[in-house]
Each structure stands twice: as structure tokens, then as C-alpha cells.
Amino acid sequence: ESEPHAALGASLKWLFDGWALPNITELASQPGGTGLPTIDAHFARLSERFGYKVVPHEDVLDEAALALARERRFDDALRLLEKNRELHPGSARTWNHLGDAYRALCRWPESKEHYTKAHELARAMSYGNVSNYAMELSRITQEIESGRACTPPR
Numbered sequence: 796e797s798e799p800h801a802a803l804g805a806s807l808k809w810l811f812d813g814w815a816l817p818n819i820t821e822l823a824s825q826p827g828g829t830g831l832p833t834i835d836a837h838f839a840r841l842s843e844r845f846g847y848k849v850v851p852h853e854d855v856l857d858e859a860a861l862a863l864a865r866e867r868r869f870d871d872a873l874r875l876l877e878k879n880r881e882l883h884p885g886s887a888r889t890w891n892h893l894g895d896a897y898r899a900l901c902r903w904p905e906s907k908e909h910y911t912k913a914h915e916l917a918r919a920m921s922y923g924n925v926s927n928y929a930m931e932l933s934r935i936t937q938e939i940e941s942g943r944a945c946t947p948p949r
Contacts, residue, residue, distance in 0.1 A: 814841065816834065816837045816838075816851075819834060819837075819851060819855055820855065820858070820859050820862075822834050823855065823856055823859040823875055824859050824862065824863060824871070826868070826871060827871070827874075828871065828874045828875075828878075831874075831878060834851065838850055838851060850882040850883070851882065853879055853882070853883045853886055853888070853889055856875045856876070856878055856879040856882070857875075857876070857879060857888075857889070857892060859875055860872040860873075860875040860876045860879070860892075860896075863875065864896070864899075867948065867949075869896075869900060869948065872896065873893075873896055873897075873900070876889075876892055876893045876896050877893065879892075879893075880893055885916065885920075886916070887912075887913045887914075887916035887917040887920065887922060887928060888913070890909050890910075890912045890913035890916060891909070891910065891913035891917075891928060891931060893905075893909045894906045894907075894908075894909035894910035894913055894931060894935070895931075897909060898910075898935055898938075899947075899948065900947045900948070901945035901946065901947040903935060903938060903939050903945065904939075906935050907932070907935045907936060907939060910928070910931045910932040910935050911932055913928050913931070913932075914928040914929055914931075914932045
């Protein structure tokens with residue numbers, strides 16, 4: 796009775812061997828995005844092996860970007876969020892987080908563009924929290940129209 800289970804276990808080990816990239820967060824956090832080519836190459840090999848496009852879950856780069864922002868490494872954080880948008884173009888959350896980043900950096904036109912896209916995606920996919928996306932878009936629109944000054948973090 797255990798032979799089929801052993802065979803299944805062996806098959807799954809073979810199938811998923813090399814799937815994980817254990818140091819992905821460390822690679823994503825390298826200054827200047829120097830770890831991104833290694834991440835890209837890993838997922839390109841997986842994509843070739845399995846015959847469909849494999850990308851890291853959006854939370855991986857999102858969480859690494861948040862950690863970098865806390866360290867005040869804003870360029871590196873932004874680079875990861877932009878990479879995440881490239882990998883997950885249909886995710887309203889990914890577009891919204893870029894809107895947040897551009898807003899914090901006083902890049903309001905880009906922020907509004909990203910909040911607009913996030914809101915469109917959230918509506919199109921009937922997100923339960925679509926009103927949050929509408930609120931973010933409304934807020935950046937009001938900030939732009941107010942003409943008030945914005946001081947980016949250093």
C-alpha cells in the first residue's frame with residue numbers, strides 16, 4: 796500500500812526540484828537591482844522546463860520593496876515595485892502599491908496614472924474593496940488640484 800505513496804512522493808520531489816529560489820528576498824534586495832537578473836534567469840528556466848510562464852508571487856517583491864523603503868532605499872524599492880508591475884500587469888494591488896510609492900516620492904502624475912489603472916482593474920475584476928481604490932484615486936486627484944507643495948523623503 797505504501798508503494799504508490801512512495802512513487803508519488805518521488806515524482807513530486809522530481810517535479811518540484813529546483814522550484815524554490817531560497818535566497819530570492821536577498822537577491823531582490825541587492826542594491827541597484829543587481830540580483831534581479833538572477834531571479835529572472837531562475838524563473839525563465841522554470842518557464843522553459845514546465846512550458847508556461849512562471850513568475851515569483853507578487854508578495855515576494857512587494858514585501859522586499861516595503862523592507863527597502865523602511866531602510867529608506869527608495870530607488871531600490873521603486874525598482875522592485877516596477878518589476879512587480881511588469882510581472883503582474885493584471886494585479887490592481889501591484890498598480891496601487893506603485894501609486895503609493897510615486898505619491899510618497901512626490902511624483903504625483905505617475906501616482907495618479909497608477910491609481911487610475913489600479914481602480915480600473917479592481918472594478919473590472921469586481922474586487923470587494925473597489926471603494927478603497929476609488930478613494931486613493933480621489934485623494935491623489937485632490938492633492939494635484941490643490942497645488943500644495945510636496946516634499947519627497949530623503
